[in-house]
Amino acid sequence: MQKVLKFLIVVVVAATVMFGGRWYMYVAQAESPYDEVGIALNGYAPAPLRAWGCHKMQARFPGQLPPYGCAGADGRSWM
Template identity: 75%
Template sequence: MLIGVTVMVGMRWHRYVTQSDTPYDEVGITLNGYMPGPLRSWGCHKMQERFPGALPPYGCAAADGRSWA
């Protein structure tokens, strides 16, 4: 059961990072916050490529809150 939940959460996070229409999806932001550092960093970088003119979502913002980390 734990493996199934892990796969479902991982797939939902991956779909948020690679296919979401917006970087501000609340569930995606929350899941991204729970990811280990390297995965979270990859996800933020991928979303920055997909949404270059958007403000970064929570967890992907630099200290100023307006630029991508």
């Protein structure tokens, strides 16, 4: 039982690091806000992380339309 629990913990931590790292790379260093994988990962992020990521991308890409998940009610303004 302990081996199974340790294995599950390692898998959860590894997945969190892998997907979290990829999400952060999208938010902080992507060349475009329209990266499909980044948009999908941002969509699955908890609301506070998604809001932080959208605000960071808005500062990095001020003249562009927001990607899906970062758009306001009209679809053309950032959240």
